[in-house]
Every structure is written in C-alpha cells, then in structure tokens.
Amino acid sequence: MANEDELNKWLKFLDPENLKGNLVFSSLFIASFEAFKDHTIETVKFFFNTGFINGEYTFSDTYEKDVKSKDKSVLKATLLWLKDMGAITTEDIAKVDELRQYRNKLSHELMALLFEGLPQEFPEKLADLILLRVKIEKWWTLNIEIPTNPDFDSEEEISEKDILTPSQIFHQLVFDMLSGDEKTAHYYQEEFKKRFKK
Template identity: 30%
Template sequence: MADKWANFLNPDVVRTRFIRTGLFLVAHEMLLSAIKDRIHDFYSNSWTAVGGWKASPDYREKVLSLDPKGKNDPLRASIVWLLRIQAINKDDENTIREMTEERNRLAHELRNVLGGTLDHDFESLFPKLAALIAKIDRWWVVNVEMATDPEFVGTELNQDEVTPGSLMLLKVLNKVALGKDEEAWGIYHEFTSTRDDTNP
C-alpha cells in the first residue's frame, strides 16, 4: 500500500500514466474516425456550412443498411463495409472490439488507472491500435486517393511502404510525449533549427 501511495504522489509516475491514457484515448478517436468518417465522406455529395459533408442516399443504402442489428448504426455498419471490401479482416474486427473495450474501461475507471490499482497495458495495446488505424488509412490512400490521381495511374507500389499521415502523427505524439528527454526534444530542436535556417 505504501508503494502505491508513493507512486500516486510521484509526479513522474502520475504524469506518465496521464500521458499514456490520453494518447490511447486520442488514438481510439482516430480509429473511430478512420472507420466511420472516411466512408461517410466518400458517400457524400454536398456540403453545408453547419453540418459539413452531407451523405447521399447511397450512404444509407450501401453502408448504414449493413448494420447487423438493423439500427443503421454508423460504426457497426462501417465495420461490415470495410470487411466486405477487404480493407480489414476478422482479426482486425476483433482488435476493434478489444480496443473499444479498453477505451471504455479507461474512461470509466480512470481514477483507478491513475492510482495504479488498475493496469493499462499501453506497451502492447497502443502499437496494435496505431497499426490498425494505419491499415485502414493506408487502404484509402492506395485504393482511392492514389488510384484516382493521374500522377500514380499505372504505378506499381508496395502498399506496406505507404505511410499514412495518421501513423506519422501517432509516432510523433508518442515520441514527444513519452520519449526520454533528449529523444523527446529531438523533433522540436530539428524543426526549430530548420525553420531558423530558412528564416535568417
């Protein structure tokens, strides 16, 4: 018990727990966006200043109707859509479920996670979450964005070599937030030195 109180009062321990939890929650929101928003936008045909992209009737017919529970839930329906086009597989679907369960657990048990009475396996879960986001985003980059860009038509590429912006962002956030002092400041110093060189 004394050790737990010591960790709870240790700024480095608590700060790290906060950062890890926050990074996981941010990444989970990015996963939800990768699953739902890209499909919604793909099936959108008009823009409104208030609501943004407005989905076409095809979205309801070809996506929302796929909800296994018949309730037009965008998340469940989008997962089925991604499975059908083979952007994800059954293992990925299980990972989505695992990550969502962990997200809900963190949100509801945050005090216990920060207090150290409830473990959060950030080291194994965060890479799985980041890899899944990258896989979905990579499918869109290769099969939609690059496939419709005249510059890349007819070009053969290794899909695994495509690095989506979402993966780069998560890597940078992880390094800046959780890297050792020199490593964490490395990106900042590199950026500011480059900016200084271009703006004498």
C-alpha cells in the same frame, strides 16, 4: 493502519513522474481510439460525398443503404462495409470492439489506474489500435486514392510497404516526444523554431 500494498499504491501515486506517465499514456489511448473512430467513419462517409450545398456537405443515398444500414452503431456499420470491401477481417472488427471496451475501462477507472498503474497489457493494446488504423489507411490509399488519382497513372506499381501513412508519422512523433532521451524529445520543437520562428 494501511497495509503494505496500500502504502505502495500511495507511493506510486505520489511519484510525480509515475503519475504524469500514467495520465499521459491513458489519455493517449483514449484520444487515439476516438481519433480512430472519427477518422474511419468520416473517411468512408466522404467517399459518398456528392457536393457542398448551402454550407453543408451532401451525401449519396447509397451511404445510408450500403453503409449505415449494416448496424445501429455507425462505427460498426463502417467497419462491416470495410470488411465487405476487403480492407479488414472479421477478426479486426472483433479487435476494435475489444479496444473500445478497453478505452471505456481506462476512462471509467482512471482514478484507480492512477494508483495501481497501467495494466500490463497496455502497450499491446495501444500497438493493436495503431496497427489497425495504419492497416485501413494503407488499404484506402492503395485501393481508393491511388486508382482514382490520375497523377499516379505513370507511376510504377506501388505496394503497401511504399506507403507511409499520416498516423504512422504522428505516432512516431508523439513517441519520440515522450521518450526519456532529452535530445529526441525536443528535436521537433527545436527544428520547428529554426524553420519558422523569426
């Protein structure tokens, strides 16, 4: 006969709202980490883009020499390049590795987590992941995009607090949609319908 702990785990698992919540947030973290990885790698790679020939992008040899040669992992190599540029710190790189391991834990132990619930540290880990991406995006905007865009030549000095990044907007939208408040959760869908649906 099952003990009380096992019964409680089954009760949690069989609660539809609890199950949906655990699935949604586990998936959100996994997807967010993959998006962080892809975005970081591609943003830096395209900094070295030299053109588009025969249906393919071409890249400077400098990308191989200055970025990819830093580590066998393309993500780690990219992060090391960003550190050398002053965008992130050694501690940030260690945090990414920690978050990568956490992503693997969520992925590989998903069935167990659906029974036991998300770990207590989950909100902190998700916040760390979002903040790291925002940090890189803001640095990139301030140090790469603005200085190389003549449209900003006549602008007053822009600071980090003046920049709202795409990932900040996206994650705010997602969290609003997942909120328990029905009006907030459906706000964007209703506005979209008003503006675009005939």
